[in-house]
Amino acid sequence: MLNYKVLDLTDEKGFLCGKILGDLGADVIKIEKPGGDLSRNIGPYYNNTADPEKSLYWFAFNSSKRSITLNIEDSEGYEIFKKLCSNADILLESFKPGYMNNLGLGYKELSVINPRLIMTSITPFGQTGLYKDYKASDITLLAMSGLLSINGESDRPPLRMCFDQSYYLGCAHAVTGTLLALHCRHNTGKGQHVDASIYESVVRCNYREPFRWEWEKAKTPRMGNFFARGGKGYRQLWPSKDGYVTWVIMMENAKPVRAWVDWMKEEGKSGRWAEINWDEVTSFLKWAPEDIQAIQDSIAEFILSHTTKELEAGSIKRGLLLSPANSVEFVAADEQLAKRNFWKDIEHRELNTTITYPRFTYLSSEGCNEIRFRAPLAGEHNTEIYAKELGFSDKTILSLQKRGII
Amino acid sequence: MANQYALEGINVLDFSWAGAGPFATKFLADFGAQVIKVESKKRPDIGRMTPPFKNNLRHPDASALFIHTNTNKLSISLNLRHPKGIEIIKKLVEISDLVMENFTPGVMGRLGLTYDVLKKIKPDIIMASSSIYGQTGPKSQLSGFGNTGCAISGHYMLTGWPDREPVTPGIAYADVVQPIFTSIAILAALDYRRSTGKGQYIDTTQVETMVHFISPAMLDYFANGHIETRMGNRSTYACPHGVFPCRGEDRWCAIAVFNENEWKNLCDVMGNPDWCSQQKFSSLTLRQEHEDELESLISKWTIRFERDELASMLQQAGITSGSVQDGQDLLDDAHLAERQSFIKLTHPVIGECNHPTQPVKLSGYTPQMRTAPCLGEHNEYVYKELLGIPEDEYNALLSEGVFE
Numbered sequence: 001m002l003n004y005k006v007l008d009l010t011d012e013k014g015f016l017c018g019k020i021l022g023d024l025g026a027d028v029i030k031i032e033k034p035g036g037d038l039s040r041n042i043g044p045y046y047n048n049t050a051d052p053e054k055s056l057y058w059f060a061f062n063s064s065k066r067s068i069t070l071n072i073e074d075s076e077g078y079e080i081f082k083k084l085c086s087n088a089d090i091l092l093e094s095f096k097p098g099y100m101n102n103l104g105l106g107y108k109e110l111s112v113i114n115p116r117l118i119m120t121s122i123t124p125f126g127q128t129g130l131y132k133d134y135k136a137s138d139i140t141l142l143a144m145s146g147l148l149s150i151n152g153e154s155d156r157p158p159l160r161m162c163f164d165q166s167y168y169l170g171c172a173h174a175v176t177g178t179l180l181a182l183h184c185r186h187n188t189g190k191g192q193h194v195d196a197s198i199y200e201s202v203v204r205c206n207y208r209e210p211f212r213w214e215w216e217k218a219k220t221p222r223m224g225n226f227f228a229r230g231g232k233g234y235r236q237l238w239p240s241k242d243g244y245v246t247w248v249i250m251m252e253n254a255k256p257v258r259a260w261v262d263w264m265k266e267e268g269k270s271g272r273w274a275e276i277n278w279d280e281v282t283s284f285l286k287w288a289p290e291d292i293q294a295i296q297d298s299i300a301e302f303i304l305s306h307t308t309k310e311l312e313a314g315s316i317k318r319g320l321l322l323s324p325a326n327s328v329e330f331v332a333a334d335e336q337l338a339k340r341n342f343w344k345d346i347e348h349r350e351l352n353t354t355i356t357y358p359r360f361t362y363l364s365s366e367g368c369n370e371i372r373f374r375a376p377l378a379g380e381h382n383t384e385i386y387a388k389e390l391g392f393s394d395k396t397i398l399s400l401q402k403r404g405i406i
Numbered sequence: 407m408a409n410q411y412a413l414e415g416i417n418v419l420d421f422s423w424a425g426a427g428p429f430a431t432k433f434l435a436d437f438g439a440q441v442i443k444v445e446s447k448k449r450p451d452i453g454r455m456t457p458p459f460k461n462n463l464r465h466p467d468a469s470a471l472f473i474h475t476n477t478n479k480l481s482i483s484l485n486l487r488h489p490k491g492i493e494i495i496k497k498l499v500e501i502s503d504l505v506m507e508n509f510t511p512g513v514m515g516r517l518g519l520t521y522d523v524l525k526k527i528k529p530d531i532i533m534a535s536s537s538i539y540g541q542t543g544p545k546s547q548l549s550g551f552g553n554t555g556c557a558i559s560g561h562y563m564l565t566g567w568p569d570r571e572p573v574t575p576g577i578a579y580a581d582v583v584q585p586i587f588t589s590i591a592i593l594a595a596l597d598y599r600r601s602t603g604k605g606q607y608i609d610t611t612q613v614e615t616m617v618h619f620i621s622p623a624m625l626d627y628f629a630n631g632h633i634e635t636r637m638g639n640r641s642t643y644a645c646p647h648g649v650f651p652c653r654g655e656d657r658w659c660a661i662a663v664f665n666e667n668e669w670k671n672l673c674d675v676m677g678n679p680d681w682c683s684q685q686k687f688s689s690l691t692l693r694q695e696h697e698d699e700l701e702s703l704i705s706k707w708t709i710r711f712e713r714d715e716l717a718s719m720l721q722q723a724g725i726t727s728g729s730v731q732d733g734q735d736l737l738d739d740a741h742l743a744e745r746q747s748f749i750k751l752t753h754p755v756i757g758e759c760n761h762p763t764q765p766v767k768l769s770g771y772t773p774q775m776r777t778a779p780c781l782g783e784h785n786e787y788v789y790k791e792l793l794g795i796p797e798d799e800y801n802a803l804l805s806e807g808v809f810e
Contacts, residue, residue, distance in 0.1 A: 001594050024594055043642045044626040056629060060621040130741040134721055139639060140728030143660035149732045150576030157649040158658055158730050159573055160639045162564035168619045172586040177766035179593035180412060180437055184770060186600060187411040193769035200747050200765035205582040207474060209733030214760055215458035215470045219732050225574050230457040236553060236574050246557035252455060316548050323550050325557040328627045328634055331617060336545040342614060356628035358617050362591045365607035
C-alpha cells in the first residue's frame with residue numbers, strides 16, 4: 001500500500017509504529033546500536049531462553065522491518081546516518097526530547113539535508129511541556145492518564161492493563177500523524193515534525209472522566225468487573241459453565257434482555273419474567289433498581305448453566321450482546337479469526353521453526369496490509385544496505401565494524 | 407499557509423454512530439476533512455443520548471460526551487427509509503472521497519449501499535466499515551458493546567490480580583483503539599488512491615486490532631504453548647513495579663525500577679533503611695522472589711507522603727514514577743494545558759466547555775477546532791449549497807419527511 005523508506009530508531013515505546021508501516025509495505029530499516037538494541041531483552045522469549053535474538057516481544061513488534069547497526073553518536077556514524085536520512089521519507093525516533101538536537105540531528109538540521117523528510121517522535125510526554133523530561137514507563141503513564149484510577153477493584157490498588165498498552169496507543173497515533181504528514185507533503189512538497197505524546201494518547205482514551213468531573217463534579221470509583229455508564233456500574237463479566245463471558249445490561253434498550261427471556265422461556269427457566277408484556281418495555285430507565293438487579297441475577301443463573309460455546313451461539317442467533325471472554329488459547333483457536341485467515345506462519349530459519357503471527361491489522365480489498373517477514377537479527381542487513389544500497393566497499397565496512405561504528 | 411493543507415478538500419460521508427466510528431471520523435474532521443454525519447431525527451446517534459447532559463436534560467443536543475467524538479463535523483438529518491433519502495445519499499456519494507459506517511454487518515447492504523453500488527456511483531470511492539468481528543465469517547453477526555472486542559481478543563483474561571477474577575477495563579477500551587486503526591486504514595487508502603487512482607474497501611474490526619495489543623502473549627502461546635495469565639501491576643523485567651499508597655484517601659503513586667542503578671537511587675531517596683541492603687533485595691530476580699515483602703516495606707515509606715510530592719521527589723532522584731490522577735487532575739494538569747489537550751469551545755446548547763484535541767501534533771499544521779454539530783444543523787448547507795437542491799424542491803422534500 002505504501003511505498004516509502006522509513007528509518008526506525010525507536011525503542012519499545014515506538015516499535016509498533018514502524019511495524020504498522022512495514023506491514024503496509026514501507027521499507028522500514030531499524031537502526032540499532034552496535035551489538036543490538038537493548039529492548040531485545042524484554043520477555044517472553046522463544047523456548048523461555050533469555051536471549052536478545054529470541055525475544056518474542058521484539059519479534060511481535062519488529063516484523064516487516066530490516067535491521068542495520070550504527071552508532072549515531074560517533075562522528076562517522078553521524079555522517080552515515082545523515083546520508084541515510086537524505087534518501088528517506090520518514091524517520092521514527094523515541095529518544096528523550098533534545099537528544100537528537102544535541103547530536104546535531106534534530107528536525108531542523110535534518111530538514112536542511114532533506115526538506116521532504118518527515119520526522120516522527122514518539123515520546124512519553126511529547127517534545128514540549130512541563131513533563132517533557134520526566135522519566136516514564138507504561139505503568140506511570142497509565143497512572144497519570146487517569147485510567148488506573150478507574151481500573152481495578154476498590155479494595156486493592158489501582159490496576160495496570162496488560163503489556164504496554166500506552167506505548168501501543170502512542171504508536172498507533174504516531175502512524176496517523178505520519179500518514180497525515182505524508183498527505184500534507186504531497187500538497188506542499190515539504191516534510192514536517194510529528195510529535196506523538198504517549199501520555200496524551202492515553203488521556204484521549206480516558207474519554208469519560210475529565211468530562212464527568214467537568215459536568216457532574218463526580219469521579220468514577222474502581223468497580224472491578226462493572227461497566228461504568230451514567231454514573232452507575234453494570235456488571236460486565238459473568239462466569240459460564242466453563243469460563244467467562246461478557247455481557248452488560250443496556251438501560252436504554254430492552255431488546256437484548258427480551259431476547260434472553262425468550263431463550264429462558266424455551267428452556268423453561270424464565271420464571272416471573274415470562275409474565276411481563278415485553279412489547280411495552282423499551283428501556284429499563286423507569287425500572288426499580290431491585291428489578292434491574294433481579295433480572296440480571298436470573299440471566300447470571302442462566303449463563304452459569306450453559307457453556308461459553310452455547311452462549312456465544314445463542315448470542316449470535318438472538319442478538320443478546322454477549323460474547324466469550326477468551327484466554328489466549330481460545331483466541332488462537334477462534335473459528336472466526338481462522339475463517340478470516342487472520343494468522344500467518346512466519347519462518348524463523350535460525351530457530352529452525354515457524355511461529356504463528358497475527359497477519360493484518362485490518363482487511364482491504366486491495367490487499368497489501370499484512371506481516372511480510374520476521375523481525376530482523378541485529379544488523380542482519382548491514383551488508384545488504386551498506387554495500388549494495390549505499391555502495392560502501394568491503395574494506396570500509398570491515399573498518400567501520402572493527403571500530404564499533406556499525 | 408501552514409493551515410492550508412492536511413485533509414482539506416477530503417469529503418467524508420459518515421454513517422457511523424456510538425463510539426468506535428465517530429472517534430475515527432473525528433480524527434479526519436479535526437485535521438480538516440469535511441465530515442458529513444448522517445443521522446435521522448427518529449434515530450439520532452446513540453452517542454447523543456449518553457450522559458453527562460447539560461442540566462441533566464436528556465436531549466440529542468445536550469450530551470457533553472457526544473461533543474467529544476464529533477468535533478468539527480457537520481450533521482444532516484435524513485430518513486434512509488424514504489426512497490428519496492437513498493437518492494440523496496447517492497448524490498452525496500458522488501461528491502465524497504470516503505464513506506464510513508459501523509452498523510452491524512449487512513445493514514449497508516439492506517440499504518442498497520454496498521461498496522459495489524458506491525463504486526458505480528464514484529469509481530475511486532473509499533469505503534470503510536468498522537465492526538466488532540468483521541464483515542465476513544461465521545460470527546460476523548455477533549453484536550456487542552464497547553468492551554466486547556476486548557473480551558474476545560484476550561484482554562480481559564490478561565488483566566487483573568493473579569488470585570482473583572479478571573478485571574474488565576474501566577472504559578470501553580476497544581472503542582478507543584479500533585478507531586485509530588480505522589484512521590490509519592483511511593489515510594493509507596488516500597495515499598494509495600493518489601498513486602494508483604484506485605479506491606478500496608476497508609474492513610476493520612475490534613477483535614483483530616485488539617489482538618495486536620497483546621501479540622507477545624499470542625506468540626508465547628504459539629511458540630511455547632504458554633498461556634499468559636494475570637500479573638496485577640507487576641512486570642517481568644522491572645521490580646519494584648507497582649502502585650503504592652500515599653497520604654490521604656485513595657491516593658497513589660506508580661513506581662517502576664528497571665535496573666540496579668534506579669534501585670540504588672530509590673534506596674537513597676528512602677534514606678537507605680537497613681532492609682534495603684539485605685541480600686534478598688540485591689538483584690532483579692531476588693527482588694521479584696520477595697516482591698510481596700518488598701512492596702509492603704516500600705508502602706510503609708510511601709504512605710508518609712503526598713502523592714504529587716512523592717512522584718516529584720522520585721523523578722528528581724531519577725526514578726520512573728507518576729501520580730495516579732483522576733478526571734479532575736487531568737483538567738488541572740499544567741502539562742496538558744500547555745499542550746492544549748483540552749480546549750474550550752462554545753456549543754450552542756451546552757455552552758462553553760472543554761473539547762479534547764488530537765494527541766499527535768504536526769509542526770506544520772494546527773487543527774482548527776469547532777464544536778460538535780446539533781442534530782441536522784447543516785441540512786440547509788449540505789442540501790442546498792453542496793447538492794444544489796433548489797428552494798422549492800428542498801421544501802417539498804422537507805414536507806415529505808425526507809429530512810426527518
